[in-house]
Amino acid sequence: MSGRLPVLRGGLIGVTVLGILGTAFELATEQHWKNWEQLVAWGALVLLAVAVALVAFRDSPRGVAVARALSLAVLLAAVFGVYAHVAANYGAGPLDQRYAATWESLPVTLRWWYAFTKSVGPAPSLAPGALAQTALVLLLASLIRRPGTRGPTAGPGRKG
Numbered sequence: 001m002s003g004r005l006p007v008l009r010g011g012l013i014g015v016t017v018l019g020i021l022g023t024a025f026e027l028a029t030e031q032h033w034k035n036w037e038q039l040v041a042w043g044a045l046v047l048l049a050v051a052v053a054l055v056a057f058r059d060s061p062r063g064v065a066v067a068r069a070l071s072l073a074v075l076l077a078a079v080f081g082v083y084a085h086v087a088a089n090y091g092a093g094p095l096d097q098r099y100a101a102t103w104e105s106l107p108v109t110l111r112w113w114y115a116f117t118k119s120v121g122p123a124p125s126l127a128p129g130a131l132a133q134t135a136l137v138l139l140l141a142s143l144i145r146r147p148g149t150r151g152p153t154a155g156p157g158r159k160g
Contacts, residue, residue: 005144012141013056019134044077059146074135081128089121096120
């Protein structure tokens with residue numbers, strides 16, 4: 001199994017890089033830079049890029065710890081992104097022609113459900129989940145040490 005760990009580690013890092021590039025492309029095509037809240041996603045991508053470099057090239061215990069902290073910060077940013085998207089959709093509810101006359105009479109839980117599922121509003125509420133997923137993949141990659149480095153590895157019975 002130990003021979004497969006470097007391949008798994010490289011694959012996870014590669015998926016992380018693809019996630020960063022794909023998210024950056026999506027943000028760019030959506031012109032996601034019109035206010036400070038939209039810039040949070042760009043900052044999260046920068047943090048992930050730094051974290052990838054630390055895991056891929058540095059791989060010291062301190063570098064991995066910093067990369068994990070950066071990944072956790074991105075997870076928090078992604079949670080904020082989901083909230084911001086859902087809240088924006090909720091705010092657009094009274095403006096939606098389908099619900100304008102009845103929005104205030106709908107149960108609150110139903111209004112929030114419509115906002116979350118993008119039945120109202122333009123913001124894709126799960127899009128920030130791509131950031132969270134990319135950060136989690138990098139966290140998994142950080143559990144596997146680069147061959148020849150000292151420290152804990154993900155393999156059972158392995159010694160650093």
